[in-house]
Amino acid sequence: MDLGIGNRVALVTGGVRGIGLAIVQRLVGEGCRVAVCDIDAEAARALPEGVFFTPCDVGDEDQCEDMITCVAEQVGPVDILVNNAGVQSVVSLDEATLEDWERVMRINVTAAFMLSKIVVPGMKERGWGRIVNIASMAGKVGGLTVSASYSTSKAGMMGLTKSIARAGAPEVTSNAVAPAFIRTAMTEPETEAEFAPQIPLRRLGTPEDVAAGVAFLASDLAGFVTGEVFDINGGLLMD
Ligand SMILES: NC(=O)c1ccc[n+]([C@@H]2O[C@H](COP(=O)([O-])OP(=O)(O)OC[C@H]3O[C@@H](n4cnc5c(N)ncnc54)[C@H](O)[C@@H]3O)[C@@H](O)[C@H]2O)c1
8 A cells, every 4th residue: 555655754763773663664665765863873773774864862952953954954854753752761759850750751742842843844835744743552541650751741742743733734744643562672571461461452562563553644645634642552542
């Protein structure tokens, strides 16, 4: 099935591993010209051939601006922005600090705000654009295993998605995916044993499951979808 995004320029933040890498691989497979930014330049060696990499801490406004300029010069103006970079936090409310709260909010949601603000005007001028934000089921239900900072950042991502959907229309769509329990290199075997039986589809998700949802929302097939939060959770939460 042709998603209609061949030759579009896609930028995936935090794309060197895990869910971000699966999104990169999927978008490359769809024919996109893909750029990746990440703080982990070492891991960028795992990127598929032809993907442009530039180091960037998305929590830093100046670095975000320089990175978008660099991608525009080296690959082209961004048509598809996937705000995937994120950090986890598992501290309890008792032990949580303002420092943890501000760090998690900055990387998980403020960065998506800063980057969207930079790229949306150009997308509108060119008449086409896609923002796809990686939220989480934790943003809907509070964290089952994660901190208040994490779940609040992901709830914020959903509000941001809808605000951008209104501001970007009609040229730019903005949607989010809300994954839960996706198996990555860091998933503990105990997590799978504990949660898989509670998931109606009886398994954890894969990064490729998330990438498929992102590719759809980034595509021309989703041209009449905006402001949506698309659950990818095996039926764990049906709302
Ligand atoms: N794994 C899950 O079960 C799950 C569930 C729901 C949502 N998510 C979300 O999916 C996204 C990807 O998660 P993952 O499981 O692949 O995690 P991961 O830790 O494997 O990947 C996150 C990537 O973001 C990068 N990153 C972190 N801070 C950064 C910064 N300041 N600037 C630039 N890059 C930075 C990391 O280097 C890493 O490459 C995150 O937003 C996460 O919150 C994951």
